[in-house]
Amino acid sequence: MEITYKTLHLFCGIGGGSIGFANAQENFRGITGKFENICGIDVDPEACEDYRNLTGNRAENLDLFSREQYIQFHGKQPPEGWDEVTPMKLRRIIKDIPDVVFTSPPCKGFSGLLPEASAKTNKYQALNKLTVRSIQLILEAYADNLPALILLENVPRITTRGKHLLKQIKQQLELFGYVINDDKDNYHDCGEIGGLAQRRKRYLMIARNPAKLDAFVYKPPKLKLKSIGEVLGNLPLPGQGKFGKLHQLPNLQWRTWVRLAMIPAGGDWRDLEKCDWEKYMITQLDGELTLPVADPKTGFKSGTHHAIYRVQKWDDSGKTVTGAMRPNNGAPCIADPRLDYQKGRYTNKWQILKWEGQATTVTGTQDIQAGAQSIADPRLTCKPRAGTMGVQKWDEPGKTVIGAGDIHAGSAAVSDPRIPDEVEQGVYIIIAEDGTWHRPLTTLELGALQSLPLTLFSGKPLKLARNSDARYRERIGNMVPPAAAQAIASTMLRTLLANEAGEWLMAGEEIWVIPNNQNEELVLNN
Template sequence: MEKTYKVLHLFCGIGGGSIGFANAQENYRGIQGKFENICGIDVDPEACEDYQNLTGNRAENLDLFSREQYIQFHGKQPPESWEEITPGKLRKIVGDIPDVIFTSPPCKGFSGLLPEASAKTQKYQALNKLTVRSIQLILEAYSDNLPALILLENVPRITTRGKHLLEQIKQQLELFGYAINDDRNNYHDCGEIGGLAQKRKRYLMIARNPAKLDAFVYKPPTLKLKSIGEVLGNLPLPGQGKYGKLHQLPNLQWKTWVRLALIPAGGDWRDLENCDWEKYIITQSPGPLSVKVSNPSTGFKSDTHHAIYRVQKWDDTGKTVTGAMRPNNGAPCIADPRLDHQKGRYTNKWQVLKWDGQATTVTGTQDIQAGAQSIEDPRLTCSPRAGTMGVQKWDEPSKTVIGAGDIHAGSAAVADPRIPEETQQGVFIIIAEDGTWHRPLTTLELGVLQSLPLTLYSGEPLKLAGNSDARFRERIGNMVPPAAAQAIADTMLRTLLANESGEWLMSGEEIWVTPYNENEYAEVQGEVDYDS
């Protein structure tokens, strides 16, 4: 027997939640269960394009603001083409009746990355109110056939900055008969439930419809966090491979690269204040240019965000992926040990075999740098061409320019004395004292840390809509990690299938939602102070 449950995704973004739900599959007492995504809804047209490309499902580009909220957020009246979505319109656009609704409303107004003063402005308060309006739309649209589960995912700070909004949402849900998990049990770490290589604390409100689902909802099991290197180690180095702009490093100022090299792995800008900077001197001699790295802590304030210039360790779990663009505004960096194209991985790199010895295993490589074998052939009748692997002097005339583009074939290298100015931008490889390259994470790598697939639904290499790397990163940072979404979907699916069999699912995991209301649950558990 097979049972399919249909899911509607509000504020779907690029589809992390949908990918996770689509990947969930469970078998309970002979019943094979799965989820089917009806569609995703989002106000961002590029996110909708990404959603369709990544999930293969329909995306509806809709603004869920009320007219009043639109004016508060944008500071002006909406255009004539704008249309306020009503419960009836929402139901008509969606089509199928959902069994589960997964919502992940905008979290900017709730996030600690936004200053408190900004969070209190009319603009962000209007954005925050989308949490209440979306639930209201759902309940009224499906009042005659309410979903079994309604999920609201967001940042943990929603319980403080948005406490009054959550109370309104709970009141709405309880009015329609839903049982809701209490605030002590609805925090989770996406990394732990999804087995990710990042720590990502989130909030999840789960509303269960007892008329359709009379069973416990348990938390997913906790998995071991991976290290950054475990996840990124199989990717090509930045600038290589088939992912184009997604896997390119930003052009940073020379002084930024120097700062990153001076920060120890696992540290951030605060470590620069204790740096013995006088011993770090970059010079060119003889010549007029002499560059000394001055105190790199200049220009920082004591209240600067801790994520600025943070260099993460290759073998540690990463911090939460956000939409930050550059190291000096919070984008994470990594101490990458894969220098010289993963130097040291193969013992037969540049290997030269003895003429009178035995060969080692023949492989399919064709480049001596990658492990192809060379031989000391004694039958040499000529000398190598002059200039092979030659490095020419900066202050002397060049050798004859030939058609070969490989430095092995002629003097195609030069000793360039021009150390970059501190404000000059580019991609510079500076080896830190720990022997690694401290560099920013590429957009592709941030996506992989979020468990974003490397291929589209069509099988083509990953690409995102538009041309703005800042927009790419924002959408990736806002995404629910598919692996974490699947962990949530798995436990929801098990509960639904058990209910299908007329049973209560039993598990050793912590309970997310009980079949009782708050007061009843307090009595059953013998708890006196339920709000502690």
């Protein structure tokens, strides 16, 4: 016997929650259960496009703000044609009755990454109110046939910054007959329940409809966290594969690469304060140039967030993946030990070394990458023709332009008086003291840490909507990890199947929601 339960996903994003629910399948006493995604709803058209491509399911691009909330958030009236979503309209759009509703409202206003003062502004207060309005829409739209389970997923700080909103939500749910798990027992780590390579603590409210579901709801079992290297080691190297912009390293300023190289693996910008930078130099591995390390400590202000310039260890689990774009605004970096592949791919390879004096010890090695000595010798060993290596004056007419682009073939250089403040941006390999390359994670790698599939529903390589890496990262950072969603969905399936069989499920895990004899919730304290 097989039973299919229907799910509806509000604030679906690119579909992490839906992918997890679709992957869940459970068996109980000969009954097989699975989920069918009815629809995903999101205000972001790009997220909806990604959702369709990743899940193969329907996505509706809807703004769930009330008119009042829209004005509060945007500071202006809605445009012509904007139509407020009412319970009746939602019911018309989503005709199927969901058994489970999974909501993951915007968390920016609740997140600790947002300063308290900003969180209190009208804009973010309006965003926060979507938590209440979305539950209200569901309850009123399906009042005649309420879902068995309604789930609200968000950041842990919703219990403090959004305490008054959670109180309203509970009052709404209880008015419609739902019982709810207590705040004290509502936290989980997505990394632990999904077996991810990152720690990602989240909040989950579970509202159970006792008229349809009279059984325990257990927590998913905890799994061993993976290391970052276990996940990234299975991916193509940055710049390789069929993933295009998703798997390219960003062009960063030279100073940024130096800072990353000087920070020990597992550290962040605060370690630069302890760095005796005058004792270090940077040596070019495939050339002769040696540079002193410029002071990497300049430019930081007191109160700088701890995640700035954070370098994670290859063999440790990672921190929470966010939508941050660059190392200087919180995007995570990694100490990558895979150096062999860089041969022949980059000519600008460098290494951080301690300053030992005029020269380092002479060894018997022959390869400069193994320690052989190099010197900056300016003497040419041939007799080139006139114009070779020529540098033209800025304020004089130039020589004839020829087809050769190499400075060895003609005067293809100029003495430019416009000295930039920063060294040109690019991708530079600076090998840190620990022998690894401290580099940013690519967007594809962030997706992999989030357990995002590397293929679309069609089987083609992963590709996200439009062409903005910043938007890619925002959508990936906002995503519920599919592996964690699958763990949650599997738990819900086991409960639903046990209820189908007229039994109470027994398990060794902790209980998320438990009924007592009066069909009320008991608070379980850990």
